[in-house]
């Protein structure tokens with residue numbers, strides 16, 4: 001469904017400085033796969049997805065999406081994909097339901113089908129009661145859900161979702177995923193999404209691609225990545241820091257154990273097989289007269305993988321999914337500052353013309369992050 005070769009994108013910042021946002025990515029995604037793209041802020045995730053969605057022309061390499069070249073066959077690609085970016089896709093003045101119906105009509109649905117589909121989506125995303133509200137009077141989280149309805153209206157073969165659940169409360173996250181899973185089941189939709197919520201990637205993705213500094217640094221199923229890059233976690237607690245320091249030395253010398261650290265009276269380490277290493281560590285401690293007061297081994301999490309790969313924890317840059325974000329009110333769903341001013345003449349029924357100040361001319365709705373009139 002997606003195949004890229006050395007795909008690259010370099011931006012030229014106003015001072016002439018080159019920003020190599022994506023540096024030669026080779027990626028393939030099979031039909032019906034759900035792939036999460038993870039990476040720290042500024043890693044190149046959005047740039048990659050925007051190139052694959054034809055919103056941004058690559059400056060190097062090639063990409064084929066749904067069988068077509070993103071550079072030379074953009075209209076064919078657009079007919080087959082849905083893209084929900086980080087900016088708002090909805091306009092300002094229309095009522096929510098009309099936004100979705102209009103987009104459905106652009107994609108070739110007749111009025112009745114577009115209305116039926118809009119009603120289904122608004123219900124699935126918890127917007128039923130807001131269907132007649134004007135978008136400018138909706139909260140950030142409500143608009144985010146409307147953006148998703150707009151991106152899903154034409155049942156695309158391939159769906160790109162750039163941080164789709166940022167700004168949604170836990171219930172709406174679940175509603176959204178239930179809807180996506182239903183689409184997948186019914187129509188075999190392929191899904192590529194980025195997220196800062198590792199737990200979401202772990203739970204929803206068949207495969208995870210970790211991007212950093214514009215390159216793919218890991219690619220595999222969640223289980224493979226945990227196995228390859230993290231190893232089991234060992235934790236042993238002693239009665240005091242001095243004995244913990246002695247225990248740290250013992251554990252570090254054990255076969256199949258690495259990265260052993262101590263904090264206070266607690267020693268932690270990585271083990272290829274935690275269940276085998278834990279009893280050995282306890283026996284080694286006992287033989288040296290060290291009392292272990294608590295011991296534990298657990299499977300690695302994606303956070304461990306991420307830390308191992310990038311030296312950073314995604315918890316530092318993402319938000320806690322459990323807290324929900326609608327009430328926070330921050331511009332989590334807005335277009336990022338660095339996008340700078342984008343001039344777009346938006347004509348909802350016709351083609352959209354945009355001039356992107358830094359990235360050269362684009363044919364997409366840059367500011368609104370909507371793939372324009374695919375089926376027009």
Ligand SMILES: Nc1ncnc2c1ncn2[C@@H]1O[C@H](COP(=O)(O)OP(=O)(O)OP(=O)(O)O)[C@@H](O)[C@H]1O
Nearest residue numbers: 011019021040041042043044045046047048358359
């Ligand atoms: N239009 C632009 N002009 C100049 N630099 C840009 C532009 N768009 C993106 N960049 C730069 O390219 C790099 C990759 O940005 P990108 O938005 O792809 O990262 P990301 O992984 O999606 O980050 P985030 O998690 O914060 O959304 C960053 O250094 C960013 O500042």
